[in-house]
Amino acid sequence: xxxxxxxxxxxxxxxxxxxxxxxxxxxxxxxxxxxxxxxxxxxxxxxxxxxxxxxxxxxxxxxxxxxxxxxxxxxxxxxxxxxxxxxxxxxxxxxxxxxxxxxxxxxxxxxxxxxxxxxxxxxxx
Numbered sequence: 001x002x003x004x005x006x007x008x009x010x011x012x013x014x015x016x017x018x019x020x021x022x023x024x025x026x027x028x029x030x031x032x033x034x035x036x037x038x039x040x041x042x043x044x045x046x047x048x049x050x051x052x053x054x055x056x057x058x059x060x061x062x063x064x065x066x067x068x069x070x071x072x073x074x075x076x077x078x079x080x081x082x083x084x085x086x087x088x089x090x091x092x093x094x095x096x097x098x099x100x101x102x103x104x105x106x107x108x109x110x111x112x113x114x115x116x117x118x119x120x121x122x123x124x125x
Contacts, residue, residue, distance in 0.1 A: 001027075002035040008107045010118060016103040018045035019080035022073060032082035032106045040084040041112060045104035047123050048079045052098040055091055080104075085112035092117055099123030 004027065007015035017030045025031050026042040034043050046052070053064045053075060063081070066074040075081055080101060089112055091097040100121045109118065 002037045004033045004035050005106070005108060007031060007033055009103050010105050010107055010110055010115060011102065012107070013103065015106060016045075016101070018082050018101060018104040022075065022079055022081070024080065024082045026082065032104060032109075034106055034108050041086065041108060042082040043085050043106035043109035044083045044088040044113065044118070045080055045101040046083045046088060046098040047101065048075045048077055048081060049096075049098050050077045051096045052091055053077065055094065055096045056087065059087075059090070061087065085109045089113045089117065092121065097121050 009015045015031050018024050018032050020030045023030060025033055026038045027033050032043045032045050034041060056063050063075045088097060100118050101124055102118060102122050105118060
């Protein structure tokens with residue numbers, strides 16, 4: 001098992017959980033933890049919307065179709081999920097970014113997504 005980076009959010013606090021149902025995260029530990037092997041940087045805790053799920057499917061990452069062979073039930077609007085930071089930024093640039101739980105978004109997301117972009121899409125105040 002790869003060594004996790006410190007569990008710190010974008011504001012320097014302890015990384016809050018993103019989702020246990022569905023269970024999310026690169027490590028499937030309910031947090032948007034990351035490590036050097038997480039090449040996709042699954043660090044942005046996002047709240048799914050129908051618009052974003054359709055967009056993600058359109059650009060080649062179908063998150064809504066169940067994949068039981070991987071223990072994946074498929075995401076629905078309202079589910080929280082650790083998104084790849086680059087996919088979040090791409091969706092933001094296309095005008096369909098989902099909302100973000102800032103306290104549950106890993107500090108490493110800032111290597112890809114500017115802080116002001118994350119804060120502009122905050123789900124939690």
